[in-house]
């Protein structure tokens with residue numbers, strides 16, 4: 001007689017332990033993966049690696065604040081990153097970034113999501129720059145404390161590259177696409193222009 005095994009597969013089984021932890025915290029992983037975004041390949045790759053918990057630290061501690069590290073820590077909890085952001089663009093923008101990149105994923109706000117990941121990517125490369133260009137101790141602490149300037153430069157470069165990418169791809173850009181951009185936008189004549197910070 002043939003034995004048939006039945007089992008039910010819940011959503012929980014589809015994710016890794018860490019991904020389930022994120023989902024319990026309210027991160028909308030499935031929605032993030034379903035979004036149709038048009039952004040540079042390096043940022044797309046970054047989103048994929050981040051949500052698959054690809055990033056690790058050697059001793060599982062955050063190199064910036066010394067607290068327990070997982071991929072989400074840097075972008076939602078790290079007090080050092082929070083300080084950079086408040087120094088650069090304030091609390092409101094930081095909260096918007098966190099909400100629209102992890103917790104409130106809305107199809108119609110894909111531009112906001114994309115810009116939040118321009119910021120996340122810039123935070124990530126700022127952290128990497130510090131780790132690779134400083135020695136542990138006073139030097140690193142000093143660099144960390146002044147890193148909002150490095151973050152600012154990285155956001156500028158990333159915004160510019162994203163705009164160039166859209167132009168090269170011939171993407172249709174909605175009028176409100178650049179609402180969240182901090183430094184650059186396209187004017188009516190399709191020229192890249194600087195925005196005032198405040």
Ligand SMILES: [Zn+2]
Pocket residue numbers: 062063064065066067073074077078079080
């Ligand atoms: Zn940290």
